[in-house]
Amino acid sequence: MEEDKIRRTRKPRKCPKCGSDRIASYLFGMPMFDEKLDRDLEAGRIVLGGCCVADDDPRWKCTDxxxxIYGTEPRF
Ligand SMILES: [Zn+2]
Structure with missing residues (x-):
């Protein structure tokens, strides 16, 4: 099952599954909520990943x- 993860070194411009270009970046931790974050969340540029950061969390998400979508290397 682990090998089913889709990995990319960089944020993909299009979803490898459905071809959508609505790819959002995961934001982990407790973000500072401000107008910019509100706009990004609303526009689907950012999705909140929660406060618990693991070694191999997904980095991006197709909002369609x-x-x-996972990175190719651990972040730390
Ligand atoms: Zn997709």
């Missing part, structure tokens, strides 16, 4: 088909 909800596909999670």
């Amino acid at each position: 088909c909800e596909l999670d």
Whole structure:
């Protein structure tokens, strides 16, 4: 099952599954809510990933088909 994860070195311009260009970046931790974040959330540029950061969390998400996209290396 682990190998089913889709990995990219950089944020993809299009979803590898459905071809949508609505790819949002995950934001982990407790973000500072401000107008810019509100706009990004509303526009689907950012999705909140929660406060618990693991080694291998997805980095991006297709907001159309909800596909999670992982990075190729651990972040730390
Ligand atoms: Zn998609």
